[in-house]
Amino acid sequence: MSKRHPLDVVIIGAGVVGAAIAYYAARAGLSVAVVDRGPVAGGTTGAGEGNLLVSDKEAGPELDLALLSAGLWRELAAVLPHEIEYEAKGGLVVAPDEASLGALRDFAEGQRAAGVEAVEAGADQLRELEPHLAPGPVGGFLYPQDAQVQPAQAAARLLAASGASVHLGEEVTGILTGPGGVRGVRTRGGELLAPAVVNAAGTWGGRIAELAGVSLPVLPRRGFVLVTEPLPRVVRHKVYAADYIADVASGSAALQSSAVVEGTPAGPVLIGATRERVGFDRSLSVEALRRLAAQAAALFPFLADARVLRTYHGFRPYLPDHLPAIGPDPRLPGLLHACGHEGAGIGLAPATGVLIAAALTGARPPLSADPFRPARFAADPAG
Amino acid sequence: MPSSASDTAPPDLAIVGAGPAGLAAAVTAAGLGLRVTLVDAGERPGGQYYRHPAPGLGAERPEALHHGWSAFAEREAALRAHEEAGRITYLPAHHVWAVVPDGDAWTLHAVAGTGPDEAAAALHARAVLLATGSYERQLPFPGWTLPAVVGAGGAQAMLKSGLVLPGKRVVVAGSGPLLLAVAGSLAAAGARVPAVVEAAAYSAYAGHLPALLRNPGKLGEAATYGSALLRRHIRLLTRHAVTEAHGTDRVEAVTVARLDRDWRPLPGTARRIPCDALAVGHGLVPQLELATGLGCATRPTADGTLALALDAEQRTSVAGIWSAGETGGIGGAQLALLEGEIAAHAIAGRTVPAALARRRARLRAFAAAMGAAHRPGDGWTGWLRDDTDVCRCEEVTAGRIREAVDELGARDARTVKLLTRSGMGWCQGRMCGPAVAALAGDGPAPDRRPLSCPVPLRHLAQLPPADG
Numbered sequence: 001m002s003k004r005h006p007l008d009v010v011i012i013g014a015g016v017v018g019a020a021i022a023y024y025a026a027r028a029g030l031s032v033a034v035v036d037r038g039p040v041a042g043g044t045t046g047a048g049e050g051n052l053l054v055s056d057k058e059a060g061p062e063l064d065l066a067l068l069s070a071g072l073w074r075e076l077a078a079v080l081p082h083e084i085e086y087e088a089k090g091g092l093v094v095a096p097d098e099a100s101l102g103a104l105r106d107f108a109e110g111q112r113a114a115g116v117e118a119v120e121a122g123a124d125q126l127r128e129l130e131p132h133l134a135p136g137p138v139g140g141f142l143y144p145q146d147a148q149v150q151p152a153q154a155a156a157r158l159l160a161a162s163g164a165s166v167h168l169g170e171e172v173t174g175i176l177t178g179p180g181g182v183r184g185v186r187t188r189g190g191e192l193l194a195p196a197v198v199n200a201a202g203t204w205g206g207r208i209a210e211l212a213g214v215s216l217p218v219l220p221r222r223g224f225v226l227v228t229e230p231l232p233r234v235v236r237h238k239v240y241a242a243d244y245i246a247d248v249a250s251g252s253a254a255l256q257s258s259a260v261v262e263g264t265p266a267g268p269v270l271i272g273a274t275r276e277r278v279g280f281d282r283s284l285s286v287e288a289l290r291r292l293a294a295q296a297a298a299l300f301p302f303l304a305d306a307r308v309l310r311t312y313h314g315f316r317p318y319l320p321d322h323l324p325a326i327g328p329d330p331r332l333p334g335l336l337h338a339c340g341h342e343g344a345g346i347g348l349a350p351a352t353g354v355l356i357a358a359a360l361t362g363a364r365p366p367l368s369a370d371p372f373r374p375a376r377f378a379a380d381p382a383g
Numbered sequence: 384m385p386s387s388a389s390d391t392a393p394p395d396l397a398i399v400g401a402g403p404a405g406l407a408a409a410v411t412a413a414g415l416g417l418r419v420t421l422v423d424a425g426e427r428p429g430g431q432y433y434r435h436p437a438p439g440l441g442a443e444r445p446e447a448l449h450h451g452w453s454a455f456a457e458r459e460a461a462l463r464a465h466e467e468a469g470r471i472t473y474l475p476a477h478h479v480w481a482v483v484p485d486g487d488a489w490t491l492h493a494v495a496g497t498g499p500d501e502a503a504a505a506l507h508a509r510a511v512l513l514a515t516g517s518y519e520r521q522l523p524f525p526g527w528t529l530p531a532v533v534g535a536g537g538a539q540a541m542l543k544s545g546l547v548l549p550g551k552r553v554v555v556a557g558s559g560p561l562l563l564a565v566a567g568s569l570a571a572a573g574a575r576v577p578a579v580v581e582a583a584a585y586s587a588y589a590g591h592l593p594a595l596l597r598n599p600g601k602l603g604e605a606a607t608y609g610s611a612l613l614r615r616h617i618r619l620l621t622r623h624a625v626t627e628a629h630g631t632d633r634v635e636a637v638t639v640a641r642l643d644r645d646w647r648p649l650p651g652t653a654r655r656i657p658c659d660a661l662a663v664g665h666g667l668v669p670q671l672e673l674a675t676g677l678g679c680a681t682r683p684t685a686d687g688t689l690a691l692a693l694d695a696e697q698r699t700s701v702a703g704i705w706s707a708g709e710t711g712g713i714g715g716a717q718l719a720l721l722e723g724e725i726a727a728h729a730i731a732g733r734t735v736p737a738a739l740a741r742r743r744a745r746l747r748a749f750a751a752a753m754g755a756a757h758r759p760g761d762g763w764t765g766w767l768r769d770d771t772d773v774c775r776c777e778e779v780t781a782g783r784i785r786e787a788v789d790e791l792g793a794r795d796a797r798t799v800k801l802l803t804r805s806g807m808g809w810c811q812g813r814m815c816g817p818a819v820a821a822l823a824g825d826g827p828a829p830d831r832r833p834l835s836c837p838v839p840l841r842h843l844a845q846l847p848p849a850d851g
Contacts, residue, residue: 283483
């Protein structure tokens with residue numbers, strides 16, 4: 001918590017994205033502080049399942065970011081404590097009929113061109129990969145690059161490894177500015193001065209942007225997850241039906257669901273997740289639970305006999321074009337954004353950290369951050 | 384819908400819990416003309432307090448183990464009469480897992496029955512009274528997971544429902560008025576009780592004399608227990624705690640130490656007491672998840688727990704949702720009976736009789752005084768070694784919880800849970816919640832259990848779809 005060195009950057013948000021930025025910025029030699037009104041992983045990170053998916057992303061900028069991240073997560077798994085529970089379990093997307101298998105084939109073709117490994121599996125091979133899968137699916141695709149971490153642990157261990165000075169339980173109440181742009185932040189505990197401030201406040205990133213006098217249209221997109229009693233490890237991959245991909249890409253506010261089913265090292269099976277835009281509504285949606293349960297039982301009939309021990313919900317940070325905002329904000333020099341990753345924040349965090357660290361140091365980024373320009377929603381983006 | 388009321392219009396009132404508060408509310412409301420559905424997880428009415436011997440044990444006088452059995456017996460008889468007359472639908476063995484709004488009424492989702500008869504049930508009502516009671520507060524210590532270490536309330540329940548003793552030599556420990564009652568019951572049933580180990584000092588009551596003196600009945604109850612202990616030569620050690628249980632296959636002895644004002648064990652005061660069972664509990668915690676799931680506001684109480692914020696007529700902060708008994712703050716069966724009656728009057732749109740309101744105020748003040756006296760001191764976490772399991776479902780040690788707090792940025796029980804899995808197992812944090820919150824340096828947080836009990840996935844999958 002010392003402030004002996006002048007800070008180079010203050011990161012707002014101790015979720016996985018803020019933690020990854022702290023990690024890569026510190027590795028780039030910067031002096032970093034992280035500030036959050038709550039604990040580590042207190043927002044969407046703590047409500048996530050820890051999906052590191054390339055399988056659900058169509059060829060394009062988000063997939064490029066996911067592929068960069070997939071490699072970085074493999075590196076991080078070698079240096080961070082094993083408690084982050086990195087597991088390269090692979091994803092398995094199953095198609096209920098020939099038409100959807102055909103669509104999946106086209107989708108995978110585009111992904112392959114971008115560097116994704118996608119292996120087509122026939123009905124028999126599906127059964128070998130997942131012996132408890134219901135009969136029915138005509139085929140599917142195996143994505144060996146899909147992986148998993150325990151999200152809260154991943155955020156906490158990244159943050160600890162960064163060596164950043166960490167200010168938890170301190171809400172940012174203002175962005176300090178001067179003639180040259182950003183000067184730091186004001187919190188309830190005092191001021192943190194730095195020439196750069198990164199908005200990594202996730203679903204609450206719109207409010208931080210507002211404090212800085214700029215707009216960023218981050219909206220919450222609610223998701224429920226079901227957690228069963230501990231079961232023997234019979235679900236081996238992340239398994240989901242092909243229509244999940246359409247749900248992720250949809251802009252509809254209405255409730256959408258297509259269950260992603262996976263086993264965990266501790267035994268419970270996770271079934272996630274629904275998507276609906278209902279603001280920060282924390283009340284239980286029985287309909288969301290019904291859909292997840294029905295779809296999970298349709299994929300794995302044995303789950304019908306399992307008990308659901310708990311359910312929880314989170315609010316994904318949603319931007320209208322489903323791409324995160326990553327990079328400097330031309331409207332206020334020294335302000336950078338790194339939020340709006342929707343349901344992919346855990347997966348995309350390391351690549352986001354690398355892009356932001358590059359922007360802070362003037363280094364050449366490993367891929368173009370142009371599609372993620374934060375001001376792209378403004379009426380006059382040059383602002 | 385299975386087992387719901389026969390009429391097509393929803394009943395006026397659904398009551399969750401048939402303990403003292405729920406039972407009193409049901410018979411009072413039915414007497415005032417309301418149509419009532421009484422839903423309870425237990426097989427028989429009475430809840431944790433009025434617990435019945437299992438049928439077939441041939442117990443002839445269950446009332447011998449109960450204080451105030453007649454108050455229960457009268458209401459149980461009234462329940463049967465109202466059931467006969469069709470004014471109350473009584474649904475035992477129904478575990479409500481969620482209450483959700485449904486237009487201008489409410490839907491209660493429940494798991495009904497057990498084993499092969501288990502089925503999903505959905506019930507509807509225009510108003511809901513939550514009388515979900517409480518569960519025992521456990522503060523862990525080294526050895527607390529040994530066989531024959533049981534909850535103090537659990538020991539009482541074993542006696543009442545099974546007429547069995549946890550051991551032959553039973554140390555009773557923890558804090559709260561329940562300990563004296565438990566020791567008395569155990570001794571009456573033939574166990575030896577080497578000591579009752581109470582962490583609070585009874586002198587703490589002195590600060591609350593007015594509240595205590597306005598409740599001569601409650602004081603008489605305590606005096607009865609106290610003199611029963613004297614008669615049986617049971618040692619009462621106040622400001623002491625069991626700081627460790629010893630044994631391999633089961634508990635064989637406990638270490639007892641004297642405490643300072645903050646419940647920190649004083650060096651050099653530890654001694655061993657041989658025993659073959661330990662009944663330990665630190666008071667009760669209101670069971671609030673159905674209410675907090677609906678957004679009902681809570682308030683901190685004198686005993687260090689959270690209770691529902693209720694108005695003088697037992698309304699929660701959510702219109703149409705009412706609550707009575709332990710959920711409004713731990714206060715015992717007499718208070719729960721009264722509050723059930725008050726709520727029933729208010730829900731029926733009747734004036735609450737002034738006498739009921741006066742007695743409630745007096746008993747609430749008494750409960751607050753007792754709660755303050757037995758509130759755990761901050762120093763109790765000093766009993767925990769780093770290798771002591773705090774969450775027994777997931778086997779999470781105190782050391783791992785301290786690491787999450789000191790090194791990983793957890794500042795509350797929820798984040799500790801995310802980082803360590805503490806509270807993610809079968810009991811969903813009911814056992815370790817208060818301990819984890821204390822280790823996180825956090826006050827008690829409202830229960831967050833959107834599912835109040837485990838629900839078969841099949842039941843969720845077979846719910847009727849929304850919008851057809």
